[in-house]
Amino acid sequence: MERPLGRPREVERVLGERGTGEGSAREALAERLRELREGSGRTYASLARRIGVSGSTLHRYCTGQTVPAEFAPVERLARLCGRSGEEREALHRLWLRADAERVERQEAWMTGSLAAAVGEDAEAGAAPGTVTETGADAAVRRSRDTATGTQALSGSVPPAAAAVHRDEDSSAYAGGPPAHAPRSRSVRRWVQALAVCAVAALALVLVAASAGPSRQQQRPERQPPVARPAAPPFTWTSDDHVWKYGCGHTYLVGGPPAAVPPPPAEADAESWATALGAVHAGETGVRITLQGTDERAVVLEALRIRVVERREPAEGRVHRMSSGCGGALTPRMFDVDLDVARPVARSVPGNDTGEPIPVVSFPYRVSASDPEVFLVTGRAARCDCDWVAELRWSSGGRSGTVRIDDGGRPFRTSGAPGRPVHDYDFVTRRWVAEP
Helix, strand or coil: CCCCCCCCHHHHHHHHHHCCCCCHHHHHHHHHHHHHHHHHCCCHHHHHHHHCCCHHHHHHHHHCCCCCCCCHHHHHHHHHCCCCHHHHHHHHHHHHHHHHHHHHHHHHHHHHHHHHHHHHHHHHHCCCCCCCCCHHHHHHHHHHHHHHHHHHHHCCCCHHHHCCCCCCCHHHCCCCCCCCCCHHHHHHHHHHHHHHHHHHHHHHHHHHHHHHHHHHHHCCCCCCCCCCCCCCCEEEEEECCCCECCCECEEEECCCHHHCCCCCCHHHHHHHHHHHCCEEECEEEEEEEEEECCCCCEEEEEEEEEEEEEECCCCCEEEECCCCCCCCCCCEEEEEECCCCCCCCEEECEEECCEEECCCCCCEEECCCCCEEEEEEEECCCCEEEEEEEEEEEECCEEEEEEECECCECEEEECCCCCCEEEEECCCCEEEECC
16 A cells, blocks of 8 residues: 555644654554544444454554554554545554554664673673673774775775785785786786686687587477466455464574563564564464455455475474453454365354354455455464465456465464473563473
């Protein structure tokens, strides 16, 4: 979605009332979401079911505890509540400011946590009496090393210039003639080197020309180009950091627990896991949001799962993210056993704070005014699996298959047999191994 330019009057009004301090955009966004929810006359649970989040997650959005990681649920809520295009545009600009503040806070927090952990490790690992390099000394050394490397790459200082040749014999020159060598001798040697290179290049050209016809004779006939399929008449997004009940999840993280920052909120899980190189442990919850590009119905015929690579379970320690749970997830749910040879997306019923959600029965329909949200949970116990989802569709005499993945990369889920498990102690502010 393209981000419109300028700032609507609605956003100017809200931000003018709230000011420009830290968190102002988040609070303003939360206030607008509360107005939408209260004006609809519906409960958190009923609204959350339609926009593809849990009731507790929608409550956190409306109270300003967290900012949606993407604009899609905000837009679906505004559409559901009958808001105009101008009002949705104002909401989008407000969300952009709130999301920028969230990212800035997350980056500052990650930087401070990692720097503190690294500083503690450095102090613990320094031997008594050891002279350590200060930050200023390291900066000077890096500046000097960078300058030396730049000169060597640019050719102003030959690679062998560090060695001082006392012998005046020109046969000792390895990195080009030194400054004190006679000019005529220097020119002569460089010309000889260029001549050798030219002869070698000519020989390679002749060899390639002589071998070319035989390789061309073995080359198969050129096949006609295959036309690429047209773009599907719907859009989709995926989020593979969906936690069970909005709070329960586990990651495999390498390195010592002291270097792992505290568990983030679900909305910040992707940046937290990416910074640490963390891998989903045991299961990966992928939320898939689908919406038609116009009012024509698109029939979703089948959902298939394909494992593209299997490995032994990844190394690392299990870090649990449990920090108090809310209501159950509301999207239509599929469960996948990645350990079997041919995984199948099996439909399972959902639950929203006690209200059952029926099993999805394909085929299913989506359009611009009727989006759909699926939750696909891939589980693994004996493999480190890379996998993708393939969605078969048809509309208006056209059909095709869309590959759903993580921004061009497959999703990844690893078993964690026998790996040590850690929970975060918020009192002592450190990760503690499970007894």
